[in-house]
Amino acid sequence: MRKLGIYVHIPFCVRRCRYCAFYSNEVGDRSTPDVAKFEREYILSQVEKIRKYAAIYGREREVDSIFIGGGTPSILPPEMIGYLLARVRENFRVTEDAEISLESNPGTLSQEKLDAYLEMGVNRLSIGIQSLDPAVLDMLGRIHSPEDGIRSFQMARSAGFQNVNIDLMFGIPGQRYGSWLDTLTGILDLNPEHISFYSLQLEEGTPFFDNYRNGKVPKIDTDLDRVMYHEAIREMREAGYEHYEISNAARPGFRCRHNQKYWRFQEYLGIGANASSFIAGARFTEEPDSEYHLNSFMDDASEYVFTGLRMMEGISRKAFAETFGRGFWDVFGDRRDSLREYFDQGLLIEDGDILRLSEEGIDCSNEVMAVFV
Numbered sequence: 001m002r003k004l005g006i007y008v009h010i011p012f013c014v015r016r017c018r019y020c021a022f023y024s025n026e027v028g029d030r031s032t033p034d035v036a037k038f039e040r041e042y043i044l045s046q047v048e049k050i051r052k053y054a055a056i057y058g059r060e061r062e063v064d065s066i067f068i069g070g071g072t073p074s075i076l077p078p079e080m081i082g083y084l085l086a087r088v089r090e091n092f093r094v095t096e097d098a099e100i101s102l103e104s105n106p107g108t109l110s111q112e113k114l115d116a117y118l119e120m121g122v123n124r125l126s127i128g129i130q131s132l133d134p135a136v137l138d139m140l141g142r143i144h145s146p147e148d149g150i151r152s153f154q155m156a157r158s159a160g161f162q163n164v165n166i167d168l169m170f171g172i173p174g175q176r177y178g179s180w181l182d183t184l185t186g187i188l189d190l191n192p193e194h195i196s197f198y199s200l201q202l203e204e205g206t207p208f209f210d211n212y213r214n215g216k217v218p219k220i221d222t223d224l225d226r227v228m229y230h231e232a233i234r235e236m237r238e239a240g241y242e243h244y245e246i247s248n249a250a251r252p253g254f255r256c257r258h259n260q261k262y263w264r265f266q267e268y269l270g271i272g273a274n275a276s277s278f279i280a281g282a283r284f285t286e287e288p289d290s291e292y293h294l295n296s297f298m299d300d301a302s303e304y305v306f307t308g309l310r311m312m313e314g315i316s317r318k319a320f321a322e323t324f325g326r327g328f329w330d331v332f333g334d335r336r337d338s339l340r341e342y343f344d345q346g347l348l349i350e351d352g353d354i355l356r357l358s359e360e361g362i363d364c365s366n367e368v369m370a371v372f373v
Helices: 033-057 078-091 111-119 134-140 146-159 177-190 207-213 222-238 257-263 297-308 317-324 328-344 360-372
Strands: 002-010 061-070 093-104 124-130 164-170 194-199 242-245 248-250 268-271 276-279 282-285 348-351 354-357
Touching: 002 078, 002 257, 033 078, 033 268, 061 078, 061 257, 078 093, 078 111, 093 257, 111 146, 124 134, 124 146, 134 177, 146 164, 146 177, 164 177, 164 222, 177 222, 194 222, 222 242, 222 248, 222 360, 242 257, 257 268, 257 297, 297 317, 297 328, 297 360, 317 328, 328 348, 328 360, 348 360, 354 360
Parallel strands: 002 061, 002 268, 061 093, 093 124, 124 164, 164 194
Antiparallel strands: 194 248, 242 248, 268 276, 276 282, 348 354
């Protein structure tokens, strides 16, 4: 039976971070009846979508990963999360060993919530700590302190979570190299199973982008950004982590099953405001009866390469041929001249059946991937 990942989007935050371009609503004080009503109505509307999608896609697929993201899902009362998960299980075939992830913010977690999440079947927790430097957290617009981040991780362990991811950010205006090293040391001392580490991206429509364009925040030192990135990879490897995707490292056996679906051209269903899906060659958002965007052959082949090159193991040309019915270089042979400089410099490597970026090649990954688009 075909495998399916389900993503559920929770578009609520206490306060929007200055860099965030994801769809979310800043709800502020959650004690008001209007906010509670808004959240409850949203959850009920997603349950209706779960039922509709299950009727269309649930017969031929079983769900082996569920990812509840946002926004800040941990802003909700845990019973709402439990209600959502129960409805997914009620309408879809969910495997017994399904990976069930929940994104969280240290400023919204409590021991009671964490105990409840584990009880309802959440078995992978992602905590958006981002930094252990209070100045960096303030720059980002986060609502928690470094102590909150560490305490949240410790509470997760106390609850019994054995698969915890920590999100980190670097390349932030004004961030010191020593601050990044201190954060890495502090996080590695916690010994999480998974670490996601992202370079700050300036997205249009965010306060950071506007302030950067208007000269109100310092310019980002791109050379320092790359030094921070490679130092993180080195320290994580020394600590026993596998650097398996451009921005992700995991202890053996703890790679994120759900996110690999995005990078490996596998099927996933997005439920919730602005969530995207990819099923049976169709890409769509929101309602299952909406007009699908059917990709052309080249759109799909390009995305296969674009996402596959994010993985450190790269792309198998044999797997490409099995997926698309044509050889890799039969499809992209006209791009070889544009790729020659990357091959010559050892940034892009063809090793037998595998095409992959070297660690140095990651620094120009956008340029390499653009050749295939």
